Amino acid sequence: MNKNISPSLNQSAYWDNRYLNNEIGWDMHQVSPPLKTYIDTLTNRKMAILIPGCGNAYEAAYLLQKGFNNVTLIDFSKIITNQLKERYQNEPIQIVNEDFFNHEGKYDLILEQTFFCAIENSRKNAYVKKCYELLNKGGKIAGVLFNKKIVNEGPPFITSDEETKAYFSPFFILNKYDNCTNSIAPRLGSEACFEFEKKENI
Numbered sequence: 001m002n003k004n005i006s007p008s009l010n011q012s013a014y015w016d017n018r019y020l021n022n023e024i025g026w027d028m029h030q031v032s033p034p035l036k037t038y039i040d041t042l043t044n045r046k047m048a049i050l051i052p053g054c055g056n057a058y059e060a061a062y063l064l065q066k067g068f069n070n071v072t073l074i075d076f077s078k079i080i081t082n083q084l085k086e087r088y089q090n091e092p093i094q095i096v097n098e099d100f101f102n103h104e105g106k107y108d109l110i111l112e113q114t115f116f117c118a119i120e121n122s123r124k125n126a127y128v129k130k131c132y133e134l135l136n137k138g139g140k141i142a143g144v145l146f147n148k149k150i151v152n153e154g155p156p157f158i159t160s161d162e163e164t165k166a167y168f169s170p171f172f173i174l175n176k177y178d179n180c181t182n183s184i185a186p187r188l189g190s191e192a193c194f195e196f197e198k199k200e201n202i
Helices: 013-019 033-039 058-065 080-085 122-135 162-170
Strands: 049-052 071-075 093-097 107-113 134-147 174-180 191-196
Touching: 033 058, 033 107, 033 134, 033 191, 049 058, 058 071, 058 191, 071 080, 080 093, 122 134, 122 162, 134 174, 162 174, 162 191
Parallel strands: 049 071, 049 107, 071 093, 107 134
Antiparallel strands: 134 191, 174 191
16 A cells, blocks of 8 residues: 555545644535536436535535435545535435445446545556446446646545546446536646446346
């Protein structure tokens, strides 16, 4: 393991401490503009949507605004999931405090907001396989990830466009992969928008 990677990164306490100490530089305080654009293309308001590593889940608020009623949020940090449960207590949103790799369920869409980049590269193959297992037939994973370094060490753990495609290719068909054109200013030129579709008969 890279000695720069905290040994507690895969423990919930690491992320609880990040929130308690307000060390959440990834938080934009708004729905990601590229993800908002993608959500605007969705027409099936009843599809089962999962947002892993959801953080403050601004995307969930936007999904509610658009009429989606089957949304599940997962985060490792109990600090943030408790806040979300209070925020969305009367809304059609399931909030789960759990390690994503232990989650069970079936979804039509996984919305990815740089959670992939919070995972060490040594676990990215396992992440892709888990997404495959969680998706229904014809299910998709779509969203935003970093494709250029914005920090010297992780997290986030950046992979190149070709590396990312290689991780997903055994289990998914590439529908879309482009540089984001409407990222917030600090991230402009550092994000990719993508959509992968679950392969059949693997």
